[in-house]
Amino acid sequence: MSFLSDLYQEVILDHNRRPRNFGELNDANGMAEGFNPLCGDKVKVYLKTENGVIQDVTFQGAGCAISTASASIMTEAMKGKTLDEARATFAKFHDMVTGKLEFDPDDEELQRLEVFHRLSEYPVRVKCATLVWHALMAALEDQAQAISTE
Amino acid sequence: MGNAMQEYLPEQDKLSGPRAFDVESVRRDFPILAERVHGKPLIYLDNAATTQKPRSVIESISRFYESQNSNVHRGVHYLSQTATEAFEGSRRKIQRFLNARSSSEIIFVRGATEAINLVAQSYGRDRVGPGDEILISAMEHHSNIVPWQILCQQTGASLKVIPMNDDGELLLDEFDKLVGPKTRLLSVIYVSNSLGTVNLVSEMIELAHSRGVPVMLDAAQAMPHLSVDVQKLDVDFLALSGHKVFGPTGIGVLFGKADLLESMSPYQGGGDMISSVTFEKTTYNTLPYKFEAGTPNIAGAIGLGVAVDYVSEIGFDQIEAYEGELLSYATSALSEIPEVKIIGNAKEKASVVSFALEGIHPHDIGTILDQAGVAIRTGHHCAQPVMAFYGVPATARASLAFYNTAWEIDALVGAIHSVLKVFR
Numbered sequence: 001m002s003f004l005s006d007l008y009q010e011v012i013l014d015h016n017r018r019p020r021n022f023g024e025l026n027d028a029n030g031m032a033e034g035f036n037p038l039c040g041d042k043v044k045v046y047l048k049t050e051n052g053v054i055q056d057v058t059f060q061g062a063g064c065a066i067s068t069a070s071a072s073i074m075t076e077a078m079k080g081k082t083l084d085e086a087r088a089t090f091a092k093f094h095d096m097v098t099g100k101l102e103f104d105p106d107d108e109e110l111q112r113l114e115v116f117h118r119l120s121e122y123p124v125r126v127k128c129a130t131l132v133w134h135a136l137m138a139a140l141e142d143q144a145q146a147i148s149t150e
Numbered sequence: 151m152g153n154a155m156q157e158y159l160p161e162q163d164k165l166s167g168p169r170a171f172d173v174e175s176v177r178r179d180f181p182i183l184a185e186r187v188h189g190k191p192l193i194y195l196d197n198a199a200t201t202q203k204p205r206s207v208i209e210s211i212s213r214f215y216e217s218q219n220s221n222v223h224r225g226v227h228y229l230s231q232t233a234t235e236a237f238e239g240s241r242r243k244i245q246r247f248l249n250a251r252s253s254s255e256i257i258f259v260r261g262a263t264e265a266i267n268l269v270a271q272s273y274g275r276d277r278v279g280p281g282d283e284i285l286i287s288a289m290e291h292h293s294n295i296v297p298w299q300i301l302c303q304q305t306g307a308s309l310k311v312i313p314m315n316d317d318g319e320l321l322l323d324e325f326d327k328l329v330g331p332k333t334r335l336l337s338v339i340y341v342s343n344s345l346g347t348v349n350l351v352s353e354m355i356e357l358a359h360s361r362g363v364p365v366m367l368d369a370a371q372a373m374p375h376l377s378v379d380v381q382k383l384d385v386d387f388l389a390l391s392g393h394k395v396f397g398p399t400g401i402g403v404l405f406g407k408a409d410l411l412e413s414m415s416p417y418q419g420g421g422d423m424i425s426s427v428t429f430e431k432t433t434y435n436t437l438p439y440k441f442e443a444g445t446p447n448i449a450g451a452i453g454l455g456v457a458v459d460y461v462s463e464i465g466f467d468q469i470e471a472y473e474g475e476l477l478s479y480a481t482s483a484l485s486e487i488p489e490v491k492i493i494g495n496a497k498e499k500a501s502v503v504s505f506a507l508e509g510i511h512p513h514d515i516g517t518i519l520d521q522a523g524v525a526i527r528t529g530h531h532c533a534q535p536v537m538a539f540y541g542v543p544a545t546a547r548a549s550l551a552f553y554n555t556a557w558e559i560d561a562l563v564g565a566i567h568s569v570l571k572v573f574r
Binding site (some may be wrong): 006008013038039040041042061062063064065066122124125128 | 402413510511513518521528529530534567
C-alpha cells in the first residue's frame, strides 16, 4: 500500500524505535510542555541556548510514531540554529504539513523534514507532528523570559 | 500489504446458533453500511461513539421537514397539531421503551450529558450542601464526572469514587462502605463506553435505596445493547442519548421518577416551560414541560421514536444473543494475536473491545486500520481516569452493534496484522 510507505516511512519508524536526544537536559535554560487533549499525548522539550544559539535540545514523552519521530528529527535539526532560524524553520515546517507550502526538494532546511511532507494528506495527524514544535516555540519563549528577568 | 489488506466481502456468516436473526437483511436497513472508504467497504466498528441510522429514522426526519414542520404546543393550525402529535407520540414510544409509568417522566434533552447536568443542577443544588457526598465510579465517562465536580464546587460537597479491579469490574465491597449517611446521590455508568463492563446496577440500586440514597444511571451506552426497564430497576433518574441507540444526534432523554421531578426547580427558564408569566411572578408548567424550555429538537425527537421502534421490532432477546456471539468471536480472534492486550475483561460485558498493541500507539493503529476501511475509535474515550488506571494514554476500541458481522471482525484482525507488519 503506497499510503503506508508514504506516511510510515522507514526514517519515521527508525526515529520512533530509537528516538534521538531523548531524555531530560540537566543544564537546560528553557523548558516547555506540549499537551494534546484529543489524544492525551504529552511531550516536554528541554532547551539550552547560549548567545542566541541553540546548543542542545532534548525531549521526553510518549506519543504515536508520528509525534515521536517528529520530536526526534526536530531535535536533530535544531542544534546550532539561532533562535530566529528556529522560528523560521518551524513556520516552514508548519506550512508544509498543513499543505500551505509545496515541498521544495532544493530547500536544504526542508530536506531533513521531508519525511513529513505528505502529512497534509492526513489532516487529523498533523497535530501529532506539530505538537513538539509548539512546545519548542514555548520553550524558546520560556528561555527568552528567563533572560529578560535577569 | 499481502492478504491483510484484501477486501473482506460478506460470505457465509461464521456465527452459529439460532438463525432467526438475519444480519445481512438488517444491514440493508442501514444505507451507510454500503459506503466505501479509501476504496474499501466500510467496516464500522465505532458504535460506542455513535451508531448508524436505519433508513426509517432518516426518512422520518425528512418527512417531518417536508410535510409536518411546525412548532409544537402552540399553533391551532393543522401543521402545528400534526407536529405536536408526532412529538408527543414519540415521547409515549420512549415511555414504553423504558417502561416508565407515565410519559410525563420522559424529558427531552440534547443528550445524556445534558440529562446529567440537569439533575446535578436542578436536583443537586437544592439538596446538596457542605460536607455532603456524591458517589460515582472509577469508570465514568467525563459526562458523569464533570457535572458533579461543578456541583461540588458550588455546594462544598465532595466527590467519592467507587474503585474497580484490573478486569474493569466495580468493587462492590468498597461500594458498600462508600454509601453512608453523607451520600446524597449515586450516579453510575450502566455500561462502560471504554471497557464494555455491564455494571451490576440492580444490586447497586437496591443497596443505595436501603440507605435512602437515590440513584442516577448513565445509560447512554446500555441502550443499544440491553433492554432497560426503569420500573424493574427502580432507578430514580436515567440518562440516554438518541444517537447511541440508532437515532439522531442532538436529542436525548432524562427519565426521572415523577415525584422527584415535581419537587425539583426548573433547569432553564424560557418559553414552553411556563403556565403563566407576569413581571412579578411566573408559574411553571407541569411535567414534562417544566424542564423543556424553548423550542425542542422536534425532528430529533420524532427520529428517536422511530429508532426505538426499530430496535423494539428486532427485539433485545435477539440483539443480546447475537451481540454475545459477536463479542466472544471478536474476543477470541483478537486474543489469538500475541501482541494484543485486551483492556477490560469483566464477566458481564457488552460488545465493546478495548485493546492495546505492545509498543504501538493507538493513533498509529487507527490510521492504518482506516486505510483498510475499518473505523475504530482511538484515544481516551472521554474517560481519562480509566486510562490513568491502566497506565495507558489511550486505547484502540472496537465497539460492535447488531449489524456487525464475523467477516468484519476478520477484516479487523487482518488490518491489525498489517499494523504489526509496518511496525515490525
